[in-house]
Amino acid sequence: EPEVTQTPSHQVTQMGQEVILRCVPISNHLYFYWYRQILGQKVEFLVSFYNNEISEKSEIFDDQFSVERPDGSNFTLKIRSTKLEDSAMYFCASTESENSYNEQFFGPGTRLTVL
Amino acid sequence: AQTVTQSQPEMSVQEAETVTLSCTYDTSESDYYLFWYKQPPSRQMILVIRQEAYKQQNATENRFSVNFQKAAKSFSLKISDSQLGDAAMYFCAYRISQGGSEKLVFGKGTKLTVNP
Numbered sequence: 523e524p525e526v527t528q529t530p531s532h533q534v535t536q537m538g539q540e541v542i543l544r545c546v547p548i549s550n551h552l553y554f555y556w557y558r559q560i561l562g563q564k565v566e567f568l569v570s571f572y573n574n575e576i577s578e579k580s581e582i583f584d585d586q587f588s589v590e591r592p593d594g595s596n597f598t599l600k601i602r603s604t605k606l607e608d609s610a611m612y613f614c615a616s617t618e619s620e621n622s623y624n625e626q627f628f629g630p631g632t633r634l635t636v637l
Numbered sequence: 638a639q640t641v642t643q644s645q646p647e648m649s650v651q652e653a654e655t656v657t658l659s660c661t662y663d664t665s666e667s668d669y670y671l672f673w674y675k676q677p678p679s680r681q682m683i684l685v686i687r688q689e690a691y692k693q694q695n696a697t698e699n700r701f702s703v704n705f706q707k708a709a710k711s712f713s714l715k716i717s718d719s720q721l722g723d724a725a726m727y728f729c730a731y732r733i734s735q736g737g738s739e740k741l742v743f744g745k746g747t748k749l750t751v752n753p
Contacts, residue, residue: 555739557743562745564743564745565728567742570739577739578739613681623689626684627681628674630679631681
């Protein structure tokens with residue numbers, strides 16, 4: 523069964539460094555998302571992406587964050603200059619269409635630790 | 638703003654017994670969707686069950702069923718005949734219907750332990 527994959531599973535970085543989290547959505551999906559979960563807190567929406575542009579973003583998704591679909595398969599989240607508070611699990615998700623009833627399929631997550 | 642509240646951080650159940658996980662939400666919308674996702678340890682979240690707000694009939698998927706009370710804004714998940722493989726974090730989520738935001742709004746999750 524097709525699934526969303528994410529790499530790396532765990533990333534450790536120093537504060538101020540740039541990180542790129544990678545996701546491979548399910549191949550026929552057109553809508554892509556990033557969510558994050560700070561330890562012990564809710565899963566929070568960051569951004570949605572369709573047709574090579576951001577369709578919605580949360581207030582968390584400030585200028586330090588960017589997303590890209592550099593080729594036909596990868597979907598990346600870049601944090602330009604990491605802060606301690608960026609430490610979290612980051613989940614990528616994808617879905618076939620914008621129909622709200624459609625399931626969003628999630629990847630296993632990347633645990634980001636900022637030291 | 639829409640919010641989702643799961644008031645039970647942890648629950649436990651004996652194998653083969655039934656357990657109910659609670660979820661309440663707040664919204665001013667009349668048309669929306671509700672979801673329960675399961676996240677086993679170190680695995681991705683998978684959809685367990687979903688409910689359309691305009692449908693009065695409660696959704697069921699095998700051993701999983703919901704009790705959807707629209708007026709009370711409550712969406713609880715019942716797991717019957719619990720199995721060891723049901724042990725996981727369970728997240729309740731809300732999404733506005735077509736034409737609105739695409740995002741899922743999640744609760745904090747309930748950790749379910751299944752005791753043999």
